[in-house]
Amino acid sequence: MSQMNTFPGKKELWHGYDSYRFELDGVECVIVKADSPLKGNPWMWRVRFFNADHDLELAMLRHGVHLAHINISELAGGPEAMGRMTNFYHYLTSELNFSKAPVLESYSRGAFPALNWAIRNPEKSSMLILKNPLCNLATLPKLPAEREQCRKAGVLGDDFSVIPEWNPVENLEPVIKQKIPVTVIYDENDPVFSVNDNPVLLLQKLKENGGIANGITTRSVFSGDDTEALADSAIQAWKDYCQK
Helix, strand or coil: CCCCCCCCCEEEEECCEEEECCCCCCEEEECCCCCCCCCCCCCCEEECCCCCCCCHHHHHCCCCHHHHHHHCCCCCCCCCCCCCCCHHHHHHHCCCCCCCCCCEEHHHHHHHHHHHHHHHHHHHCCCEECCCCCHHHCCCCCCCHHHHHHHCCEEEECCECCHHHHHHHHHHHHHCCCCCEEEEECCCCCCCCCCCCCHHHHHHHHHHHCCCEEEEEEECCCCHHHHHHHHHHHHHHHHHHHCC
């Protein structure tokens, strides 16, 4: 079977595309089906904030790339998030015949689980696209409730110190060694978090150590021709992976 056209769950519409909501081991998941999927069933994995800033997702769907998401909210990219993501990956690739190398894409603090999963599964990732990424645990969290949430998630110690193995910017070697392309889109004047300690530091570490990294600065919603170009580069990254 080369293509899988039947998906589980409740059928709905997501911006004009057929979507399917279902549970995997009690965790909510969603798949949005491309109308004319490319051979090999490529997919974009929106790691967090599924309905935020979806121009790129729509471009990928138009190009024949499925969209998928599993709920890992409030898990801070820690052990439980990794377990859910791995379970989801195995389900899509083994039961639904999806490609074994998704494009991982996420926004803000969703960069923590996206990067941590790619770091632990570099051979299963064709590209990373991160928008305004928070990727340095040393800069997050600030509020007591957030610190407690991260402690419970297992990425901060009982004294709220950073556990190095869960801090993406300290563990980029597998991504670099696998030559996974990483595109980082960010606002140089972001008022919410430290740009120099997150996207700028991420790009610096990738480039200094031989990684494939592309930084794009913007103050506006990333859309239009830029979005189409990024979708094209993501599909090419997936095709390059398939040829390895």
